[in-house]
Structure formats: C-alpha cells, structure tokens
Amino acid sequence: MKSLLQVVATGAAVALFVLPAAASEVRLTGSGASFPAPIYTTWFKQFTRANKGIQVNYQAKGSGAGIRDFMNHTVDFAASDAAMKDEEIAKVAEGVQLLPMTAGEIVLAYNLDGVKGLNLPRSVYPGIFLGKIKKWNDPAIVAANPGVTLPDEEITVVTRADSSGTTFVFTKHLCAISPDFESGPGTGKTVNWPSEAKMVKAPKNDGVTATIKQTPGAIGYIEYGFARMSKLEMASLENKEGHFVAPGLEGGQAALANAVIPENMIVWLPDPAGVDSYPMATYTWMMFYKKYDSPEKAEALRKMVIYCLDEGQKIADKAGYIPLPANVVEKVRAASANIQ
Template sequence: MKRCIVFSTLLFFLASPHAFAQPVTPTTPIVGSGASFPFQIYSIWFLLFNRDNKGIEVRYTAKGSGGGIRDFQAHKVDFAASDAAMSDEEIAQVKEGVQLLPMTAGEVVLAYNLDGIDELKLSRQVYSDIFLGKIKQWNDPAITHTNPDVTLPEQDITVVTRADSSGTTYVFTKHLSAISQQFNRGPGYGKKVHWPAELKRMESKINAGVASTIKQTPGAIGYIDFGFAQLMHLSTASLENKNGYFIHPGLESGQAALAEAMIPEDMIVRLTDPDGDKSYPITTYTWMVFYKHYNDPKKAEAIRRMIAFYLDFGQKLSYRFGYIPLPQNVVEKVKIASATIR
C-alpha cells in the first residue's frame, strides 16, 4: 500500500505544472555519481528538475559513496554524493576546492527476514554482538530478553553487508564503534571494513542489493536506508538509543535526532550516537559534493539552480520516500554555502 501511495504521489507531481526559471543553455549536462543511500529521493529530484529545466540534464549513477568520491577526485563527474563526508586528506587532493552540502537526511535501519515477526526490539549490546558474530541464533537469550512476547525461531542469523565502498557502511560502523569498545578495536569503522570471520555473512552491492538479499534470505539481517526498507516491504527493528529507549525508525524519530545536531561552517556534522529520548540512534545527513570552481560559468550557474530546486521543492518530497527533510535553519546555511560555487 505504501509503495502505491508513493508512486501515486510521484505521478501527481509529474503531471503538475511548475513555473521555474528558463533553461541556462540548450545543452548543459550535470553528471554525478556516488551514494545509493539517498538514491530514491535523488532520482525523483533529478527527474523533476530535468523536466522543468529543459536545457539542463542531470545524470547520476548510484555506485556507492566511495566510488563517487573517487570519480570526483578524478574529475570524471561534476558532483559526487556521499553519506560519509570527505576527509581533509581527500579534500586536499582537489585543486578546485570542495564544497560539501547536506542535501537530505535518513536513517540506517536493521531490516530482517523472520517469518511472522513484524516487531522486534534489539538492545545496543545485542545488535553490536550480532555484527561481531557473538550472537549467532535468533532465539539467543539476549534477544528473547527484550522480546518476551515474541516466539523467536531456533534459526541461524545471516548477516548481510555491503560488498562495495559504502557511506552506509561508514555510518553504520561509525555508530557501532561509538557504542561498542570491542567493535571499535576491530572491525572499526570505514566505507569498507574487515568483518569478523565468525560471522555467517552474505554481501551485496548498493542499498538495493542488500535489501533484495535480505528479502530473499530467511533469517537474514542487514543495514540499509529506511527508504529501501519501505520500498521492499521489509520489517525493521526498533533499536535502543543512547537514553535507553527502544525507537522505531520514522520521520519523527529521525527529526528528533537531527534536532540534537549543530551544523558547523564546513557543513560536516556526524551524528554517531544522538542524544534525546525520542531520537533514532542511527541517523545521518548525506552530502552532495561540488567543486568550488568550474571551468564553465554556465555549468556553475546550472548547478546553483539545481541546488536551489532541491532545497525548496525537493525537501517537500523527502518524507514521502522515507527521508527526513532538512531543518529550515540547515536549509538557510546550505543556501549561503552554495554561493561559493562559481
């Protein structure tokens, strides 16, 4: 039903007339690549922007945050998208300068495949231990303790992780490293990590691949963005947050987490373990990455127009596709920062 509502909404917007500025030029391509985490909302934004700006065509390949950053550094694209903000070392390699802009936000959820079980609570210790390979079966006492009214099967846990260099992996492992000293010692955090050998594990590329693998694998659990979990009709666990409350992912719990974060001047904010009774514990901004200086002034102008569209009309669509609209104070900061793109 949710999927039908989403696509009905999309058809409504595609059929609706909008009065936007005239095209910059008959042929202004804007090419990007990177994160799959925000791909559902980005693909809608690109489609609508292209429709209303006939002289500009945005093309985007979802290949994972790491691939997008590599393309950006190699000047193969006009912009990248990443769930992991570029490091100072990565930025230093780009002579044109780099402007990171948070464009939307979302939640990394633990989606699972357990027949007949639609509600599941996982404590911080439990979901850390699952991805450390210390908890191997669904009826482990540590899981049943927080789910006394659920009959959990005597079934092996299959963990599904990303096969590619992934910002979603970075966000998830950064969180696990913040709440588990053992996880911080190893695997640690990064866009790609060495998972414990004792894990019964499968891997897939991009968020859509992980979601499909979970759906096809009884007993599976994996980390994906909330939007893909909704699209694939996957069950998602309520996770224990920093204040000890079990919180289900959704618009309100994501907004509560964002409310705890201050945006610095460089636009890089990391919500590794947000405070707040109602905050979902794995919430993140996701960035688009631009050069500060482009050789073509018309392309720079088109990019600024594109950003303005996403900050205005685009944010109104975010929640319909499982993402969190930027708070208004963040929108204003991003508008100011985007003026550095020339």
C-alpha cells in the same frame, strides 16, 4: 541549432546579420551514494522537467566510487554519506564545497517469518555483526522481546560488498556504542567483518535489500526508504536513553534536532541523545567544485541545489528521508554561492 544567416537586401546594398546560436543544453553528471539515490533520482527528474536545457544524470555506485570519480574529475558533482576527508579535499585544486542535501536513517531490516516489532538492545545488535550472537533465539534477544516466539535459526548477516558511506555511518555508530566493535572492525567505508558471523555481501543499498528479502533468517543495514519500499520488517533499536525507537520521521527528526552544522558543513550523529531519538540517523552530502571551467555549468548546479532545497524537501518524508531543518536549509542555500 546552427547559427542562422539572415540576408537583408536594400536596393544595391546587402547587409549580413549572423544571429546567435540557440543556447546549447547543459549536461550535469554525478555519481556516488546509493543511500539517497531514490530521492535524488526523483529530484533530478523533476528539476530537468522544470528547467528546459539542463539534463542531470546520476549513477548510484556507492560513496567510495563517487568520491573517486569526483577526485578524478570524471563527474561534475558527487554524493557520499561519508563526507570527504580533509586530505582528500586538499587534493582537489578547484576547491570543494560539501552540502548536506538530505538526511536519513539506517535501519536493521530482517527476514523472520511471523516476527514483527522486534526489539534489539544496543548490547545485542553489535554482537550480531561481530558474530558473537549467532541464533535468533539467543537469550539476549528473547529477553528483549517477551511474548515473541523467536526461531532456533542461524542469523545470516548481510553487509555491503562495495565501498559504502552507509557502512561508514553504521560502523561509526557501532564503534560509539561497542568497545569490542571499535577495537575490532572499527569505522570505515569498508571494514574487515569478523569471520565468526555467517555473512553474505551484496552491492549497494538495493543489493542488500534484495538479499535480505531473499534470505530467511537474514538481517542487514540499509536506508529506511529501501526497507519501507520493499516492505521489509525493521527492528526497533535501543537509543542512548534506553528507549526502543522504531525508524520513522519522528525519531529521525529528534535525532537531528540538536545537531549544529559547522562552517565545513560536516556533522556526525554517531549516538544521538534524546528519549525520542532514533539512534542511527545521518546527513548525506553532495560535493561540488568551487571553481568550474564553464560558468553555465556552475549556474546550472547552483539552480539544482536551490531546487532541491525549495521543492525537493517537500517530498523527503514521502520518499523515506528526513527533511532538512530550516536552519540547515538556509546554511546550504548561502554556501551554494561558492559554486562558481
């Protein structure tokens, strides 16, 4: 709204008062990880409704693209499942504040007609993604699933086509449990997958989800909420203690239970201990500058973080994510004051 000119006439004298303009809308733009996109989208819509004058636009384009946007200063904040590296942070003159905002599980979703409750040992699923186990009725899979009829069908492996934090966390886990994977593809937001595997690539978590659903005999790695929402079957994975654990809140919370958040807010859980722990759980981060040109924008971002902590965590489980432990919430709350 434009400033208004108020004219007050008193006798022969005329006094002019310029009324200040109404506060302009603060627009916040972010990009990055598709892993937490469903819950972030819900949070930002609810936050916008609760805070008139603030608009949040988030584009899920993959963790690697989000980090690039953040380093190029084309967004106000970014999101990634692979926390920024020290050398990347050093290139941001304004400083970087990473905040873990939610946590989730990476699941192995599959498309096998009539097969439910599939168990995959930790000696088996790295072999699938290395292209060493090629058929669903491989003896190693059959042995872990007594009473289950597995088809003589070739396995189609579905991976990410883009630079992905989900890929980073997944490959970090595979490297932790498989020396062959560590000495082969290794860890990264993108890796050179073995040519031995029958492989299809798709962009973002929703692209991998759709490809698995459309491809009989497929298996791929996606965030738990995507699999649950799409009604895909998910394998129970053998954890560090030798127990098969299905994806879900209890296994995810058990995996996070012993993780200590350090000062830089970056912690990894490549192979969590505990008999009840699901083996692939991870925090996912939002990234902010420590110094903004606009105090109004910095204040709006701080408000957004606090809203996600106080209100957003209440819907985490329903959305397919793991609510942050109380001690982590308080650490994030304190660190958000660094956004200035």
